[in-house]
Amino acid sequence: MTTSSLAEGASATSTPARTLGSRDYKTLALSALGGTLEFYDFVIYVFFATVLGGLFFPVDMPDWLRQLQTFGIFAAGYLARPLGGIVIAHFGDLLGRKRMFTLSIFLMAAPTLVIGLLPTYASIGVAAPLLLLAMRVLQGAAIGGEMPGAWVFVAEHVPARRYGFGIGTLTSGITGGILLGSLVAVAINSRYTPDEVSGFAWRIPFILGGVFGLVSVYLRRFLHETPVFQELADRRSVARELPLKTILREHRAASLYVGLLTWVLSAAIVVVVLYTPTYLQKVHHVPATLALEANAVATLMLTLGCIAVGWASDRIGTRAVMLVGWAGLLVTSYLFYTGLPGTPASLVWHYGLVGLFVGTIATVPIAGVRAFPAPVRFTGLSFAYNMSYAIFGGLTPVILTLWLQHDPMAPAHYVAALAVLGFVLGLLPLGARGHAMRPAAGGATMAR
Template sequence: MTTLDYSTGKALPDGAPARPLTKKDYKTLGLSALGGTLEFYDFVVYIFFANVLGRLFFPEQMPEWLRQLQTLGIFAAGYLARPLGGIIIAHYGDILGRKKMFTLSIFLMSLPTLVIGLLPTYEAIGIAAPLLLLAMRVLQGAAIGGEMPGAWVFVAEHVPQKHYGLAVGTLTAGITGGILLGSLIAVGINSWFSTSEINAYAWRIPFILGGVFGMVSVYLRRFLEETPIFKELAERKKIGRELPLKTILREHRPAIVLVALMTWVLSTAIVVVILFTPAYLQKVFQIPAALSLQANVAATLMLTIGCLFTGWATDRFGTKAVMIVGWGGMTVTAYLFYLGLPGTPTSLIALYALVGFFVGSISLLPIVGVRAFPPAVRFSGLSFSYNMAYAVFGGLTPVLISVGQQYDHLFPAHYVGAMGILGVALAFWPLSYKGWQVRSEKS
């Protein structure tokens, strides 16, 4: 099979050595991963303070279950807004360039994050408080909708084919590092401030920090260069001839379905295991907030390591084998973790970290997804498929889990386990392990 070098988009002759990673590649990877860390922190920090936001932005007399549902609903609104932002940003990313949209998306994220940190609460302005919170969350969702697919495409089109998986895995690890950063700051806030201090003012600190982080990322991305593939497309004038989304819907429907299903697996792994579980541990098993957050830090750290390992493993062993082992491992370890609750502090942290490592298999989505579409519509194809699926599955999952656990406290384990099985099944999808390298470039 002909092998493609994704830093040029050209086929390598049989037996030709792939070029190694250069100093410029490491710079691109480092700045992209750091920017992804800071931006994804902005997007997820909301969930770590969801209980506090629920108390401050909704009426005191509202029933607890309804307050939680509405708070999670606002969190879900960020996911529902992703497709529109993703489609618009990706459209111009395929026409005007990856770098410009890559920088714009992070600016559009940092501004509403800063505003959330400055918002007056329900006690001060009444119903306007949750409405403004909702508006800012929608803006965040639109921004992240363009950021993640753009970041994956940007890095994938810079690096040599030999290190493609590792590079995409490294970027994904950087993005998940935003969750780790949010978790660490949540632990710090809960350790350094009393409950009354958090409710009074300390809850604002993470959001204000997020706004500052975002502006730093905007500055850092000035030092990145446009991808070689986009430059070549521009020189050949192969961009802008047709609305990219129209081409995708007409010619690449199998790739859309594949990426959407993989997004369902990814969104379940992140939303349920990493974002939802700390609150679940506290409410269902009365595990102290400090301990549940410490366990979450361990799981998120292992998630980041797992993303790196998954990327490296696909370069070494192939994508199909890694999908089977990675998603199968997530199913098994998820049941071990949830069935073992509440356990001891040691077993809680150890098992949460173990399932977190296998959640690192989420790197498989961009590794497969970028290669599923040809360069001229790659940004739009990945963004549309990923964001439409995430809007549905990522947005509804918190509500679904919240309702499901009322009937079965092991519902999160069943849901994660089912998605792991789906991930294994997708390893046998034709595009997921053969033919994409030539087919996707010649489509």
């Protein structure tokens, strides 16, 4: 019997009649908290990249080269995502979701803590940037396993009627890590002078992230293995061959679908949330403080939007939410970018509005998790998601930098084009249905 036949079924979850209980809320809370802290650990580096460049490379190195190498180390985290994601997902499909779910946050927290304690170039020379690079590679491997692992873990726990809400809430927690990183960076730079930040204060956010991450590792001990994996183990239906081999042989269409959806997600996150603050300052000469404040509002709206999208998906279906959400992103992105720089009030309002529609990214894991059958679900989602994000997430800033030389509206056009792609993907069958969360020996109706 193929893995596909094992996992065809109707519902997007475990027990259709069940509602969220205390154990579900604990699972959501601990998973979202871990996601927030782990993504904070991954992105906090970029908020202190300038400071790190001055501390971990020779002082006589040209500034452009120092920054290039600093961001090169940051990019190494993205490049490590596919390998880490595939390895962690492989054992997640073989040994259990919970073990790998806990391991991924440990692999993020420990390197973050180490970065906060690393000696600088002035103390140990070239070993400093090499150690920093090693820590970023470990962080990249961890984030590659955390996000798909978290989505699968929650999806296989929550009841059918709250499937979208569960994944949307978890996604909001993950995106909340960006907001937390931004707020911590603003607080550190407001509280300390530039000399104090370079001297010792830059270490604070890394040490805090590492300590809180290790606390989250401990808290995840109280989570339970997903009932879906437990059922697979009881039936001896756990993947018997290398899960990635099954994915490449039997689920190429699903992998392509999730990969394209991830491209849309990466455009929304990388361009609107991570790239635009710099774009506002360099192209439209918006003061840094205003740009960061507007970005914080947009990120907050993104976080709330993920929850709203998950809630709506349970009530009107994933396809309808994808069509409305991606169409809304298309319209609001042009509204935002064509209205720049505008007034401070209009900047914040329009940025917040487009941020709300960026919350449509929650439909990516909602559709992506159920695109693969249970025995190879973790591997399938991780492979498609991380490969796509490594390629498109890494190339997007380069594409926009070159495009901006000819057209200041490049970010709007890029986001709009990918929003159209998301709309088209929502029309395809996998946008409205997929494999059931629980494995089933026989066929049934497909999930909405």
